[in-house]
Amino acid sequence: MEDKIVVITGANSGIGKAAATKFANEGYTVVMACRNLERSKSAQQEIIDATKNPHIDLLQLDISSFQSIRQFSTVLKDKYPKLDILIHNAAYLNHGEKNYLLSQDGIELSFATNTVGPFLLTRQVVSMLEKSEDARVLHACTTNIRHFFEPKRTIEFDNLQGEFKNERPFKTYKFYGDTKMALLLMTFKMADELKKQRISVNAVQIPAIKLSKETINKFQSGWRFAARIQNAFSAPRETMADTYFHICTSEEFKNVTGKLINDKRKVMEPSHYSKGLTQDIKQLMDQNVYPKYADDPENIEKVWDLCVSLTSNPVSRV
Numbered sequence: 001m002e003d004k005i006v007v008i009t010g011a012n013s014g015i016g017k018a019a020a021t022k023f024a025n026e027g028y029t030v031v032m033a034c035r036n037l038e039r040s041k042s043a044q045q046e047i048i049d050a051t052k053n054p055h056i057d058l059l060q061l062d063i064s065s066f067q068s069i070r071q072f073s074t075v076l077k078d079k080y081p082k083l084d085i086l087i088h089n090a091a092y093l094n095h096g097e098k099n100y101l102l103s104q105d106g107i108e109l110s111f112a113t114n115t116v117g118p119f120l121l122t123r124q125v126v127s128m129l130e131k132s133e134d135a136r137v138l139h140a141c142t143t144n145i146r147h148f149f150e151p152k153r154t155i156e157f158d159n160l161q162g163e164f165k166n167e168r169p170f171k172t173y174k175f176y177g178d179t180k181m182a183l184l185l186m187t188f189k190m191a192d193e194l195k196k197q198r199i200s201v202n203a204v205q206i207p208a209i210k211l212s213k214e215t216i217n218k219f220q221s222g223w224r225f226a227a228r229i230q231n232a233f234s235a236p237r238e239t240m241a242d243t244y245f246h247i248c249t250s251e252e253f254k255n256v257t258g259k260l261i262n263d264k265r266k267v268m269e270p271s272h273y274s275k276g277l278t279q280d281i282k283q284l285m286d287q288n289v290y291p292k293y294a295d296d297p298e299n300i301e302k303v304w305d306l307c308v309s310l311t312s313n314p315v316s317r318v
């Protein structure tokens with residue numbers, strides 16, 4: 001399997017590290033795409049020691065930065081002849097953050113990290129994915145998107161570059177949900193765009209999974225306690241790592257593209273619930289459906305056009 005190459009973003013901690021370990025155990029060549037090489041070297045060594053797989057590479061990638069994505073893609077193309085699996089696992093969510101943070105490219109940081117970065121990275125490495133017999137791209141989505149009850153909740157499209165940072169208070173969890181919903185909408189369109197090249201693109205809906213100590217320590221103080229409580233009821237990271245692996249390697253998902261898949265490995269469908277509190281609650285509880293909002297072609301096109309226009313300046317054009 002060592003000739004099968006998988007790139008996992010944010011592979012130095014949490015689910016990403018567990019997934020890197022899983023693929024390493026199965027004999028894959030794993031490229032850990034991480035923003036801080038110093039912090040990530042120990043994770044790389046741990047994985048090599050635990051799995052006895054020496055083919056664990058570590059490359060620098062800040063997925064919120066266009067420049068870093070371009071550099072990473074160049075290095076990847078120089079080192080490897082093709083790419084089989086690309087897992088967009090890295091994400092930004094800083095519970096309790098009250099300020100709008102903008103990426104180097106002037107995009108609200110969670111939108112840059114969780115949506116626009118994955119969009120640009122996939123487009124940068126399409127030529128490598130095309131060389132795989134069975135190329136699969138996976139986006140890490142979240143149950144948070146289930147809060148998109150129509151018609152109340154929409155993505156804050158007019159504020160994704162912090163246009164209203166002086167007027168609207170920053171709500172980190174709300175922004176996180178917006179950017180993961182945008183990621184799902186982008187998944188659908190990316191899957192259509194890459195069908196001709198036989199590259200599959202899916203998203204996985206992740207429920208509460210145990211957070212690492214490092215991640216909890218990044219949260220603002222009041223939130224750390226809540227996160228520790230939630231951790232007690234959360235599933236182990238390895239269960240989600242196994243699910244990433246299954247979606248990206250199994251025969252079952254070989255010809256599946258443009259879908260949201262839940263943690264029970266079932267392909268989800270757009271919600272059939274109508275408006276109203278009871279219907280909203282049913283939608284929230286139903287693990288097999290996602291909000292109608294994600295099934296609206298207008299929303300899909302809006303996200304796509306925004307990703308294209310933000311990444312289409314002369315320097316980052318792909």
Ligand SMILES: NC(=O)c1ccc[n+]([C@@H]2O[C@H](COP(=O)([O-])OP(=O)(O)OC[C@H]3O[C@@H](n4cnc5c(N)ncnc54)[C@H](OP(=O)(O)O)[C@@H]3O)[C@@H](O)[C@H]2O)c1
Pocket residue numbers: 009010011012013014015016033034035036039061062063064065088089090091092113140141142143206207208209210211212215234
């Ligand atoms: N755990 C859950 O309950 C849960 C629930 C729903 C969805 N998810 C999703 O699952 C995925 C993994 O989450 P996790 O719980 O494993 O969190 P985590 O341990 O905090 O992992 C996040 C990873 O993303 C990396 N990252 C953040 N910003 C980055 C950037 N700009 N460039 C490159 N890497 C960056 C982090 O690197 P650093 O170490 O350098 O910060 C870290 O390795 C995320 O997409 C998350 O949204 C998780």
